Amino acid sequence: MYSPGYYEFCCRVKIVAGHQALEKIPGLLNDLNANKPLILADKGVTGAGLVKILSAAIENQIEIGSIEDDIPQDSDLKVVNHLANVYRDKGCDAIIAVGGGSVMDTAKGVNIVVSENADDLMKFSGAGTLKHQLKPLIAIPTTSGTGSEVTVAAVIADHQKNKKMLFTSYFLLPNAAVLDSRMTLTLPPFFTAMTAMDAMTHAIEAYTCLAKNPISDAHAIRAIAMISQNLLNVVKNPGDKNGRLALANAATLAGVAFSNSMVGMVHTLGHSVGAICHVPHGTCMSIFLPYALEYNFHKIESFIAEILFPLGGEDMYRSTPKNQRAEKVIELARKLNQDLFDATNGRHSRFLKEIKDREGRQMVPKDKLTEIAATALGDGSIFYNPEELDYDDCLMVLNAAWEGVPLDRSRIKKG
Numbered sequence: 012m013y014s015p016g017y018y019e020f021c022c023r024v025k026i027v028a029g030h031q032a033l034e035k036i037p038g039l040l041n042d043l044n045a046n047k048p049l050i051l052a053d054k055g056v057t058g059a060g061l062v063k064i065l066s067a068a069i070e071n072q073i074e075i076g077s078i079e080d081d082i083p084q085d086s087d088l089k090v091v092n093h094l095a096n097v098y099r100d101k102g103c104d105a106i107i108a109v110g111g112g113s114v115m116d117t118a119k120g121v122n123i124v125v126s127e128n129a130d131d132l133m134k135f136s137g138a139g140t141l142k143h144q145l146k147p148l149i150a151i152p153t154t155s156g157t158g159s160e161v162t163v164a165a166v167i168a169d170h171q172k173n174k175k176m177l178f179t180s181y182f183l184l185p186n187a188a189v190l191d192s193r194m195t196l197t198l199p200p201f202f203t204a205m206t207a208m209d210a211m212t213h214a215i216e217a218y219t220c221l222a223k224n225p226i227s228d229a230h231a232i233r234a235i236a237m238i239s240q241n242l243l244n245v246v247k248n249p250g251d252k253n254g255r256l257a258l259a260n261a262a263t264l265a266g267v268a269f270s271n272s273m274v275g276m277v278h279t280l281g282h283s284v285g286a287i288c289h290v291p292h293g294t295c296m297s298i299f300l301p302y303a304l305e306y307n308f309h310k311i312e313s314f315i316a317e318i319l320f321p322l323g324g325e326d327m328y329r330s331t332p333k334n335q336r337a338e339k340v341i342e343l344a345r346k347l348n349q350d351l352f353d354a355t356n357g358r359h360s361r362f363l364k365e366i367k368d369r370e371g372r373q374m375v376p377k378d379k380l381t382e383i384a385a386t387a388l389g390d391g392s393i394f395y396n397p398e399e400l401d402y403d404d405c406l407m408v409l410n411a412a413w414e415g416v417p418l419d420r421s422r423i424k425k426g
Contacts, residue, residue: 018224020271021181024150024161028190028260030252033068036107036149039187043147045105046073049098051118052080052109056153059197065109065151076103086116088169091132095124105147108185109194111206112292115150115159119183120167122148132167133176141180150185153194155258156206156293158213158266160188188263192256200246201358203258204351205293207242210234210262211347212277212296217268219307219314220275220395227272230264236321237261242347246354275396277303280405280412283386284363288375294360297351301344302408303396304337305418309425310397312337319343362415380409399426 027035040046052062057080066075077097082090098106098121108118123135126145135141150160164179198206214234217227238261245254281295304315316336320328322343331339351359360366363375375383384405387393393400404424411418 018222018226018271020224020226022161022267022270023181023184025187026161026190026263027187028256028263030192030256031068032189032191033065033151033193036065036069036189037072039149039189040073040105040147043105043186045147047076047101047103048073048105048107048147048149049076049094049101049103049121050078050107050109051082051094051114051121052078053082053084053111053114054080056080056110056114059153061153061194061197062109064193065107076101082110082114082117084113085170085175086113086120086165086167088120088132088167088171091117091120091124091167092130094121098125105149107149107151109151109153111152111154112157112159115152115157115185116165116167118148118150119165119178122146122183123178133169136167136176136178138179140178141182143182145182148185149187149189151189151191151194152259152262154198154202154206155195155255155262156209158210158262158269160185160190161263161266162270190256190259190263192252192259195255195259196250196252198249200249201355203249204242204246204355204359205291205297207238207245207258207262207293208297208300208348208351209293210258210265211238211242212300213265213269213274214238214261215300215318216274216277216303217265217272218318219304219311219397220273221397222272222395223314224272227268230268231272232318232321234261234264234268235318237264239322239324239347243350243354246351273395274392275303276306276393276400276408278392279387279390279396279400280383280408282390282392283383284375287379287383287386288366290366290374294366297348298360298362298412299408301341301348302412302418304341304344305420306404306408306423307397308337308341308420309423315340363409363413364415375413377413380406380413384409398423 122145168175214231218231241254241257277299319336348361366374387405
């Protein structure tokens with residue numbers, strides 16, 4: 012399963028992190044021979060005042076070409092094409108993306124169009140279609156979760172055709188990721204918990220799935236430790252700048268890890284729940300994480316056991332008998348979800364039937380589980396999971412995660 016004799020690892024992104032990291036952007040642009048960036052964000056980011064903070068940090072040294080914040084929650088083909096025209100009309104020579112995964116994906120899509128001087132983004136979908144270096148792109152994450160600032164992929168939706176297209180290339184990597192604690196200080200506790208659990212899942216799946224390697228392992232282990240040590244405190248004390256910066260660094264570490272080792276069934280099931288029931292990605296990740304560890308236990312017990320050190324700390328690792336460490340990790344994963352549920356006054360969901368929309372309606376009806384299970388079989392992450400998954404397996408896990416009960420491991424078909 013784990014073959015460290017051969018692997019590939021790549022992270023070409025320069026990472027600049029600190030409480031005043033934004034002030035380094037003019038120098039970064041100068042190094043890239045750029046001086047007129049297009050700033051991309053969404054309404055939430057501008058509404059929180061984050062673009063104002065960025066502008067104040069750079070505008071005395073850099074001419075801002077334009078600030079555009081009409082980016083939807085799902086990256087959209089029409090929006091990409093519109094923003095590419097703005098880039099050209101304003102004479103911009105770089106892009107600064109300020110936001111979460113959708114903003115990052117949109118920025119990558121815009122960069123393809125303007126760099127290739129193209130009018131049809133979809134010609135560049137898939138892998139290997141980009142052949143040249145793109146325009147300078149600086150990514151500033153405003154959540155500590157997706158890791159998009161260091162990933163090679165973008166997902167752009169064509170809503171007219173009701174489909175999402177994947178773009179993947181090393182050329183999509185931003186030139187720099189700027190991690191500044193000011194960019195996540197306004198993130199509410201519920202969103203802090205949800206996005207950080209996305210990062211935690213990236214790290215744990217990177218460490219336990221089939222394409223793991225020694226360098227991705229190192230990034231993953233450190234990410235797990237930093238999230239474990241800081242998440243609950245930041246949820247309870249949102250103004251903790253050091254904790255915020257630690258979570259931002261952890262999300263980037265986890266992004267580097269899973270970009271080079273892939274993910275497994277947490278994402279397989281989470282992507283499908285998100286697609287069918289429109290549940291936030293981080294919520295799915297936190298719910299399915301302990302179930303994936305249970306399902307894959309017989310294949311990766313030793314790797315799960317090793318996670319106890321960064322997740323629970325040295326004292327817990329040493330005091331737990333070796334043959335009980337993997338089980339302890341699963342226990343801690345569930346406890347973390349419970350602690351986040353308590354710390355967010357019940358807004359952090361522990362299992363599927365708890366997920367509600369703003370009107371209090373259940374977002375994942377039980378009669379949707381069969382459709383979710385069928386959809387999961389087409390997700391690419393399924394191939395990197397340690398144990399094989401078929402329709403019945405997916406449905407079994409979904410039913411347990413819906414009810415909030417541990418998985419009956421005697422029902423797992425061991426391949």
